[in-house]
Amino acid sequence: MRPFAGGNGVFTFILRRLLYSIPVLIAASFIIFTFVSISGDPLTGLRLNPHVRPATIHHIEERKHLDKPLIVQYGYWVKDAVFHGFGTTVLGDEPIGPDLTRVFGNTLQLIVAAELISILLAIGIGVYSAVRQYSPFDYTATTFSFIGFSTPIFWLALIAQMLVIRLNTATNTHFLFVSQLNSSTYTNFWVDRLEHLILPVCILAIAEIAAFSRYMRASMLEVINSDYVRTARAKGLSERKVIFKHAFRNALIPLVTVVALNFGALFGGAIVTETIFSLDGMGLYFIHALGDRDVYPIMAWLMVTAVIVIVFNLVADVLYGLLDPRIRYE
Amino acid sequence: MTEQIPDDPQASGATPEERPAVPEGGPTGRPLGPGIHPHAGSTDPGLQAPPGVDASTSALEDIEREGLEFKARTQWQLARRRFFRHKLAMASLVVLFLIFLAALLAPHLTPYKFDQINLNDIGVGPTLVGRHFFGTDQLGRDYFTRVLYGIRTSARVALLVAVLSTFIGTVVGALAGYYRGWVDNLLMRFVDLLLTLPGLAILLTASALLGQGSPYRVGIILALLFWTPLARVVRGTFLSLREKEFVEAARALGASDKRIMFRHMLPNSMGPIIVNATLVIAEAILIEAVLSFLGFGIQPPTPALGALIADGETSMQTFWWLVTFPGLTIVAICLCVNFIGDGLRDALDPTQRRLRA
Numbered sequence: 001m002r003p004f005a006g007g008n009g010v011f012t013f014i015l016r017r018l019l020y021s022i023p024v025l026i027a028a029s030f031i032i033f034t035f036v037s038i039s040g041d042p043l044t045g046l047r048l049n050p051h052v053r054p055a056t057i058h059h060i061e062e063r064k065h066l067d068k069p070l071i072v073q074y075g076y077w078v079k080d081a082v083f084h085g086f087g088t089t090v091l092g093d094e095p096i097g098p099d100l101t102r103v104f105g106n107t108l109q110l111i112v113a114a115e116l117i118s119i120l121l122a123i124g125i126g127v128y129s130a131v132r133q134y135s136p137f138d139y140t141a142t143t144f145s146f147i148g149f150s151t152p153i154f155w156l157a158l159i160a161q162m163l164v165i166r167l168n169t170a171t172n173t174h175f176l177f178v179s180q181l182n183s184s185t186y187t188n189f190w191v192d193r194l195e196h197l198i199l200p201v202c203i204l205a206i207a208e209i210a211a212f213s214r215y216m217r218a219s220m221l222e223v224i225n226s227d228y229v230r231t232a233r234a235k236g237l238s239e240r241k242v243i244f245k246h247a248f249r250n251a252l253i254p255l256v257t258v259v260a261l262n263f264g265a266l267f268g269g270a271i272v273t274e275t276i277f278s279l280d281g282m283g284l285y286f287i288h289a290l291g292d293r294d295v296y297p298i299m300a301w302l303m304v305t306a307v308i309v310i311v312f313n314l315v316a317d318v319l320y321g322l323l324d325p326r327i328r329y330e
Numbered sequence: 331m332t333e334q335i336p337d338d339p340q341a342s343g344a345t346p347e348e349r350p351a352v353p354e355g356g357p358t359g360r361p362l363g364p365g366i367h368p369h370a371g372s373t374d375p376g377l378q379a380p381p382g383v384d385a386s387t388s389a390l391e392d393i394e395r396e397g398l399e400f401k402a403r404t405q406w407q408l409a410r411r412r413f414f415r416h417k418l419a420m421a422s423l424v425v426l427f428l429i430f431l432a433a434l435l436a437p438h439l440t441p442y443k444f445d446q447i448n449l450n451d452i453g454v455g456p457t458l459v460g461r462h463f464f465g466t467d468q469l470g471r472d473y474f475t476r477v478l479y480g481i482r483t484s485a486r487v488a489l490l491v492a493v494l495s496t497f498i499g500t501v502v503g504a505l506a507g508y509y510r511g512w513v514d515n516l517l518m519r520f521v522d523l524l525l526t527l528p529g530l531a532i533l534l535t536a537s538a539l540l541g542q543g544s545p546y547r548v549g550i551i552l553a554l555l556f557w558t559p560l561a562r563v564v565r566g567t568f569l570s571l572r573e574k575e576f577v578e579a580a581r582a583l584g585a586s587d588k589r590i591m592f593r594h595m596l597p598n599s600m601g602p603i604i605v606n607a608t609l610v611i612a613e614a615i616l617i618e619a620v621l622s623f624l625g626f627g628i629q630p631p632t633p634a635l636g637a638l639i640a641d642g643e644t645s646m647q648t649f650w651w652l653v654t655f656p657g658l659t660i661v662a663i664c665l666c667v668n669f670i671g672d673g674l675r676d677a678l679d680p681t682q683r684r685l686r687a
Contacts (some may be wrong), residue, residue, distance in 0.1 A: 024519075024523050035536075036535065146672075150668050151660075152636075154620060155653070155656075158639065159657070272623075290534055290626070302527070302531060302535075309526055310526055
């Protein structure tokens with residue numbers, strides 16, 4: 001796995017990486033399918049329920065081929081995944097595709113907002129920390145990012161919920177909401193959505209800011225101490241020009257990679273935030289599927305997320321090569 | 331994937347002011363002991379100085395032949411002195427020691443058992459009366475006691491994860507970096523596969539289906555997914571170390587592969603390994619808390635910090651202390667571990683930085 005050599009090598013590189021990820025995905029899907037199937041029975045609840053007739057259970061088993069050998073079950077799953085939009089859930093026979101599309105859109109709103117806020121703030125904090133290295137601001141930012149690394153996000157979310165509810169009761173208002181994406185009644189859909197999203201977006205952004213600002217600071221420090229910045233200063237450019245025209249742009253390059261990788265990972269990583277705020281997103285969908293031990297939605301979710309991770313890893317590598325011409329091996 | 335910079339932006343992002351902390355053998359001509367090699371921390375062979383520049387390597391050969399033990403000790407002493415000078419890390423070490431001591435002495439510190447129900451003291455707030463420092467829950471159980479026992483569980487899981495994942499990561503990375511070729515390809519493709527999967531989801535699936543609420547099972551599952559970053563770091567270190575003259579010398583003297591790997595190369599890679607093991611403890615505590623909170627980790631009656639927060643969630647509007655104190659405990663432990671890790675990195679491995687999410 002090497003970055004492209006340059007020029008039209010970009011497309012060869014992308015193609016090679018995409019082709020390479022196909023066997024990886026197939027292997028991963030088979031391993032997970034086997035693993036989920038042999039270790040959990042989605043019908044346990046139904047079997048224990050005296051009101052469910054054995055015929056019903058038998059019918060589900062037949063419909064999902066649960067009585068067949070594992071490899072045959074996997075074959076049926078692949079067929080469903082490819083031709084029928086991941087098929088239907090084992091338990092309710094509900095189509096997975098439409099549900100997944102809906103939660104995907106909701107998660108997208110959440111993480112794009114969180115990512116935008118955290119990038120902007122982290123760049124500001126990181127650059128200022130680096131320019132004023134060892135200043136009180138720098139020390140404060142460092143301390144806060146350490147606290148950010150060490151705080152469980154779910155706990156922070158709960159504390160925030162608790163405080164907002166207290167605030168709402170104390171002031172008898174309903175400015176912020178602590179769960180779900182929309183109220184049952186609203187005057188303006190998007191204003192209502194915004195009021196629901198502010199809290200989860202902030203919580204999600206806090207962890208990102210802690211990580212990104214450290215990267216930005218380190219990267220900016222490296223650039224500030226490099227030769228061409230010294231040259232720029234020696235030429236007599238104003239400090240402002242040196243920092244923003246020469247140093248800042250180049251310091252952004254490593255951050256691009258980190259953000260791209262992180263964006264891919266967040267689709268799976270927003271699980272906790274979505275669960276606590278009961279947001280109808282990818283994470284909550286996964287938790288419900290996992291609670292049901294329902295192999296079809298679990299598999300669908302994992303496949304979609306794995307593809308996103310692969311794509312964003314690729315984006316990160318390609319962007320890095322495009323932005324920094326020094327990174328050309330071979 | 332490993333040999334390119336995009337995979338490891340931190341390697342290039344190491345702040346310059348931290349660099350002088352590395353004892354560079356070159357300019358002064360002072361030989362470096364085998365304890366820490368100047369490049370031991372770098373994960374990227376592409377960033378290495380060209381072979382001719384490194385003046386310390388010939389000196390290393392001399393040390394290999396002469397008193398290896400003595401020189402190694404001085405090098406570790408230097409690292410120790412650097413660590414002791416890191417005030418924040420030292421303070422954290424003391425605080426962490428006190429926290430764990432309190433957890434160990436839990437039966438002597440509180441008059442309650444962690445599952446002792448007391449219906450006369452339901453929902454008592456944090457108070458010194460009756461030594462309910464963290465209050466009591468819906469069943470009148472003392473939360474200070476439960477948190478202390480929760481620390482025990484979390485610490486046990488975290489240590490298991492740290493030891494196991496460090497072992498697996500080191501062995502896999504060493505084999506891949508030393509033998510290269512098909513061994514490297516096979517192992518690293520497997521690492522790629524593990525990294526392709528969404529980590530938290532896989533952990534949740536695995537502990538939901540296999541964990542069965544036992545701390546040891548949860549610890550093993552975490553370790554099986556936590557070793558991959560270390561394997562990449564160790565592989566990178568080994569890839570560059572195997573080209574060094576002291577390894578060549580050892581080979582020329584007829585040392586076996588095993589001896590070269592574990593006697594010559596491993597001690598030179600200890601810096602990043604130790605730092606990684608420390609930071610894994612903090613990560614493991616955080617992830618275990620998430621798993622237990624979501625109900626897929628450690629199950630009651632075993633008290634775990636994440637599960638304690640989950641227990642308190644239902645009544646957090648009336649009994650705010652049930653959520654607040656277990657969480658603060660996690661923050662305190664992880665903050666200490668991260669500061670210690672930072673101090674260790676400055677002392678042992680100043681070129682490496684990594685993302686902790």
